Amino acid sequence: MADPRPLRVGVDIGGTFTDLAVLDDRGIVAVGKTLTTHREPAAAVEQVLRQTLEEHRLDPAAITTVVHGTTLVTNALIERRGARTALLTTEGFRDVVEMGREHRYELYDLGLELPRPLVPRHLRFGVRERLRADGTVLTPLDVDTVRRLGVELAAAGVTAVAVCFLHSHTNGEHERRAREVLDEVAPELRVALSCEVNPEIREYERTSTTLANVYVQQLVETYLADLRERLRRCGVRTDPLIMLSHGGVAALETARRFPIRMLESGPAGGALGAVAFGRAAGRPDQLAFDMGGTTAKLCVVERHRPLVTHTFEVDRVYRLRAGSGLPVRAPVIDMIEIGTGGGSIARVDPLGLITVGPDSAGSEPGPVCYGRGGTRCTVTDADVVLGYLDPARFLGGEMDLDAAAAEAAVKEQIAEPLGVSVAEAAWGVHTTANENMANAARVHAVERGQDPGRLPVFVSGGNGPLHGPGVARALGAPAVVAPPAAGVLSALGFLSAPMSIDIVRSRHALLSELDVDAAAALFAEMAREGTDVLVASGVSDVDVTCERTLEMRYVGQGGEIEVPVPPPDGPGWRDAVLAAFRDQYAQRFGTVAPSGVEPELLTWRVTASGPRPRAHLGFESTSDGSGALLGHRDAYFAPDGYRSTAVYDRYRLAPGTVLEGPALVEEREATLLVPPGARCSVEADSSIVVDFTAGGPR
Known part of the structure; x- marks a missing residue:
């Protein structure tokens, strides 16, 4: 039973499913997925870990690393389940926390x-x-x-x-x-x-962040203790590492002390997976798109790095309206979150238009087709009606879907009010969800100085491969990249993250008047603090690297941009900082400041990181392609209607295989939709690239 190779485990708790991935030095050994247990989140972790280890006959004593991400902190703040503070x-x-900035986000x-x-x-x-x-x-x-x-x-x-x-x-x-x-x-x-x-x-932001941190601290400490105990019961001898929002991992003690840094730890995994596969394939710039059961997340990746921001809002009164939520100052991967997932509820509004989300059926009760008591039509119900999901093979056949119930829900709640066929109604739900996500992605990319039409879309999440091609076509993107085990990619992405901590100080100065020696001393102090945290977490000090950034603006401006800078090393350093600032400013705003306006520094940051783990996130493929075609089933594509569509087994496709759309490529946790007119190929790392430049409608 025992596997002699050391194993590394990633676990991600999402709004609908809890995902697990197991790696060894050759690649993916096993993956698992189970419904999230919201009342006791760690119970689902224990359940999926036990199931996966038993199913694949893996020895828990061989597990050397467990990296865990969760939305626990975000949910606790939204649901107001924290301590009496x-x-x-x-x-x-x-009254600072009540007055805020006296800004009316809707004038x-x-x-x-x-x-x-x-x-x-x-x-x-x-x-x-x-x-x-x-x-x-x-x-x-x-x-x-x-x-x-x-x-x-x-x-x-x-x-x-x-x-x-x-x-x-x-x-x-x-x-x-x-x-x-x-x-x-x-x-x-x-x-x-x-x-x-x-x-x-x-x-305002400093007070709000400190309140949020201590508000959830007891809840996080209790949860982490429960998680640790459940892992011990499973036979895991090592303490879990916790995914932080900025894309690094930390020891339990850091997570206990600063739980606010776990705010977006779950969604970070999808972006990290995109970076890992992008490095291997030479794709430095991408749009990472992760669609799960509750929400979809989008993130711009530039030069093999996900963009990071230091301001985040929780519990927005209006989901997409900046200023309507509680501000938190903590480093997070800069992504936009849209209330569109497989469980998002579809309805016809008073104007006779289909709307999708932001409310979701989640895992309790879930979509109608789950048969768990759900009565509201969802995106997943529409996808079943369209023939994109096989009711008998969902989650590898472990969970049967009720196609008749899904069809009845679409008919009653969408088709009949609109006076259209059930298929047209389901197609309307599917495309509305895609357009919602594409519109958000377009705005997000353009605001960050990127043209979404030139970025390949890297898809992940249980619904990412199914809806990503539609989102990519709406954006005019050239291609979609679907990695192996896309349905659990966040859990896989965790395993590519280094130990990391972000140290920050605020020191105001005009760039022209800055004492370079004082700057060097401040950066050195911050680097020592970051190094001490990592060494206490088990990283050798010789393996720690430090990256320095400054938040800068022109005098008179109200907002800053983050500028990577070299270590202060002499009188030429100020000129190097000025050049880096102007480059970043021009990329962000398309212009430079008028002459005579001086830059100033407000916030100093050092990110201390350990070595990046060597993680091959793909499957070790030995397939020659035989038996990959499972058969055909009818799937709906407008304007043609239902078409006989080839269905392939993802695990049996050999590298180098080329397929023409329409096609459906199934694996245990996700289904890739290859639209008519597109062509896909299986790459050496087991990714499937859907090419929209091969011909057909865009």
Whole structure:
């Protein structure tokens, strides 16, 4: 039974399914997928791990690494399932989290709904203290008030406290002293300091981020302890590593201390998978498209790197409207999330138009065709009616789909209200979902200075290969790349991520007046801090590399752009920074600033990383192509209607195979749709590339 080769496991908990992938030094050994258990997320991890190990006769003692990603933090913030939390802030500033930036994200909406703070006003307290902007003390900390509040808060049932004093990003002395006092009088309180969680300018974002971090900390600690225990019961001897939102992994202790950095850990895996396959195939620029059961995510990959941002919003009142959610300052892969997935509910609106999402049937109860009590027509129900999914082979035959129930739901809820056939109604749902995602992708790419029509679309997720070709055609993209095991690619992508931590400081300076020696000292201090975190997590200090960036703008502007810079090494460094800033500025905005306007620096960042794991994410193919054609079934393609369509077994396709559309290529977790007029080929790394330049309609 035992497999002598060391095994590495990636696990991703999504809104509908929990995915698992197992690698050895030659490639993918096994994959697994099960429905997510929302009340006990770690239960699904234990279930899918046990099933996969038993099915493939793998020894859990051979597992050397487990990397885990989850949407637990995001869901807890959205559902308000965190701890009873209080805020201590500078006297006169307790309403910062409610006032925000006094920005109306919808100017003419008289009933505008603003994001609700995590802490109500009666649990926000001002403390007498004050630091100047340069960090010097103007008014000493009122220790007696902090002591009194600690006792009262503990007695009132508060279990978490965020401390966020004015200008503490330049001097954390008062915040650290406040924590010492709270630890003395109420040691059971969890205390988060803004000078540690987010030492950056802008009080609203810094306060909101610190509150969010401590709000979910107890929940995350409990979950991680449960996950660790369940892995132990499965025979896994190593502690899991946790996927962070910016594309690196961290040890349990880092995740416990800064759970806010796990905010988008699950969606990061799809982008990392796109990077790994892109490196192997020489595709530096791509649009990574991940579509699961609940949402779709899109991310631009430039020069083998997913774009990263440091501002994110949670629980938006209006899903696509910036400013309508709770701001969080943490490094996250820059992706747009659309409320369109396989479980997204389709309906006819009052204008007689088909709409899809953003609400989803998820896994409980799921689409109608799942037979788990769902009654609302979903995208997956439409795909079953169109013949794209085989009801008898879904999840490798482990889950039967009720095609008749899906057809009845489409007929009653879409076709009859519109006065069209069931097939036309299902096609309308399918194409509406594709157009929604393509429109979002187009805006996302253009805002980042990219032409979506030149980027190949890398698809992942259980529904990515099925809908990705439609999205690509709507964008005018040249090709779609479908990797092996696309349905669990996030779990695979985790295994290509290095250990990594992001260190940040805010120090304002004009570039022309910057002391290069002081810059070198600050970067060195940050690099040491990042290196110490990684060494404590088991990385050798000689294997740590550091990348430096600056957030810069022209004087008078209100927003910054991130600029990669070399280490400060002499008087020519300022000129190198200026050139890098101008290049980034021109790429983003298509222009340069007028003469006479000076650049300034606001935020300094160092990303410390360990070595990138050597991970072959493909299957070790030994197939000669025989038996790959499973047969034919009717599938719908407008305007022709249902056509007899060849169905292939993904695992039996040999590298070099070329197929003409229409075709359906099935594997256990996903189905690739090759539209009429397109041609696909199987690459050496087992990816399938769907080429839209071969002919046929675009």
